[in-house]
Amino acid sequence: MNRAIFLFLSLLSGAVELGGILYAIELGLGLFAIIGIGLAYQLGNLVPNPIRINRALTLLSAAGAAVLLGLAHYQPDTYAYLFAGYALMAVAIQSLRSIQKENVGTTIKRSFRILGFLAAPFTGAAVSAGAALLLAVIAAAVPWTFERAKLIRPKVRFLSWVMIIHQIHYFSYAYFVIILLWQAVPSGSSIWVGIFFVLGWITYTGISHFLRAERYFRYFLGGHLFLSLVLLLMAWQIDNGPLVVALWIATGLGGGTVFCITKINSRYQELSKQDVVFSENIGHVLGVVLGMLLYLATQTISSTVYLAGGSAALAMLLMAAYKRTMNKVETV
Structure with a gap:
């Protein structure tokens, strides 16, 4: 039940x-x-x-x-x-x-x-x-x-910030992309918007099943590099509806490597499950707020997509720094 x-x-x-x-x-x-x-x-x-x-x-x-x-x-x-x-x-x-x-x-x-x-x-x-x-x-x-x-008062550690920034990347533009999907459908059909939105989530959910080897740092770094490039292209071609739909679907291939954060955390035991969920939830709210504020300042949806791409790149850099730190700890 x-x-x-x-x-x-x-x-x-x-x-x-x-x-x-x-x-x-x-x-x-x-x-x-x-x-x-x-x-x-x-x-x-x-x-x-x-x-x-x-x-x-x-x-x-x-x-x-x-x-x-x-x-x-x-x-x-x-x-x-x-x-x-x-x-x-x-x-x-x-x-x-x-x-x-x-x-x-x-x-x-x-x-x-x-x-x-x-x-x-x-x-x-x-x-x-x-x-x-x-x-x-x-x-x-x-x-x-x-x-x-x-x-609840969870801990916030370095790895928490990787998760927070990753979530900021998604939520700074995800609700705006729904509007872009709506505009890409000639009839403005909410059913087609739902289908296109789901296709992005299928790639997001499915990618972890293809990345089986325990190379989680490599997957995350490569995935977020790909993700940031896709988002920058989307922002540049914001008025090309069919391309925006295709790029939205492609973002799941990079964004789906977020699973690597929990895999890496399970190795180093830095955060509890509650700590990880807290980082996710705070990142959700911060992402939407930052996206709204940026849109308010620029009056362009493309600016929020640029923010998403920059945030994905920042999450990649933070994870690279974390990897470097952990490598030093393990060699001591």
């Missing part, structure tokens, strides 16, 4: 995250407001790390999301309902996921997220409100492992 709930929540997380962006596009909101929905979702993802909440707060979050997203459906001009609704929806989803026994491989989890992305075109505010009510029922029914809310 726990496994089934966990996989359902993984699917729902993908559907709501991408669905919120597509819904905002279909409403005709301004670009900054559209990306703001992505920020709302990532702020909600700060639960359960570094903010862990209990059953009561999870129930309140789910109920609040249902009310706010229901209001957003009937009053689409009130942006605050939409923003707060998606933030609380993310809080409820992630809080519930955290208490399930997730004896599930990374590929399976990501596969259900990908299925959620495919369902995203059909997951607007009304459907999300209904899903939030279901989350409230689940929160009331499942066993809870703790009763008190808690602020």
